[in-house]
Amino acid sequence: MDEARPAVDRTEPSPSTGPLPRIGEHVGILAHGTVELRRAFGPVLGEETVDRIVEESAAGLSPASADPAHRESIAVRFAHDRLAAMADARGVARSGVPHVLFVCVQNAGRSQLAAALLAERAGDTVRVSSAGSHPAGRIHRNVQPVLTAHGADPARTFPKPITEEVLASADYVITMGCGDDCPVRPGQDARDWPVGDPAEVDWDRLQEIVADIEVRVDALWREISGA
Known part of the structure; x- marks a missing residue:
């Protein structure tokens, strides 16, 4: 199994796992999603880290659709999963x-x-x-x-x-x-x-x-x- 992970600091706010924007709502999902991800993960990982992960996620995915809203939506979802994993690995917001x-x-x-x-x-x-x-x-x-x-x-x-x-x-x-x-x-x-x-x-x-x-x-x- 993994190396021992640090204990969770219970004083830190836990990242939200609530619903993210759905495909087709509007173009601009990436900008809106970034704001939500900053709110959820910024307190435990830092907003600069959130912005970097969002940028990397958007750049690292192969376009699955010509629809810009779809591309932005999956980038936000991918960034969310990466940030949740990062918070878990660092022990600041363990999923349990x-x-x-x-x-x-x-x-x-x-x-x-x-x-x-x-x-x-x-x-x-x-x-x-x-x-x-x-x-x-x-x-x-x-x-x-x-x-x-x-x-x-x-x-x-x-x-x-x-x-x-x-x-x-x-x-x-x-x-x-x-x-x-x-x-x-x-x-x-x-x-x-x-x-x-x-x-x-x-x-x-x-x-x-x-x-x-x-x-x-x-x-x-x-x-x-x-x-």
Whole structure:
């Protein structure tokens, strides 16, 4: 497991995990989202850090849509997740639940499916993230309906790169086909799942891959929950 983390300073305000702006509300979501993220994370991380993470997040994502509102919305969501992970890793606003990070190459299929399946089972009792060593521009078209069927919010299922703060806060790192490109920190519980790649497979093969991931997720969930 991780190295020991500092105790939480209970006098610090905890970052908000409330809803962020939804896709299509208006262009200018990035500016509005930055204000909300400063309010939530500025007291514990500093507003300069918030602004830097937002800027990096907006620059680091492949455009998933020609719609500016969509691009800004996913940048704000990505920045929120990174800031929450940073606060957790630094011990200034611990979530109090295990954090599982799934990593594959494109973050467009396997890792997204695993994250959706674990989130469906665990709810708020586990913090679930996913990332890619070389993220694609969008989720595989054949995978998106499966994600939606398992309760994944389409606004949150976008490919994103691995970032240091998300990696640092993870208690479990599950790699899925990215080999040496999947970084792991010393002392982390890291495991590799050799599952098939759902990109451009037919429906029957996709169902086999989903079933394989589901069996592995169920075993992991039983271990984490102590069931």
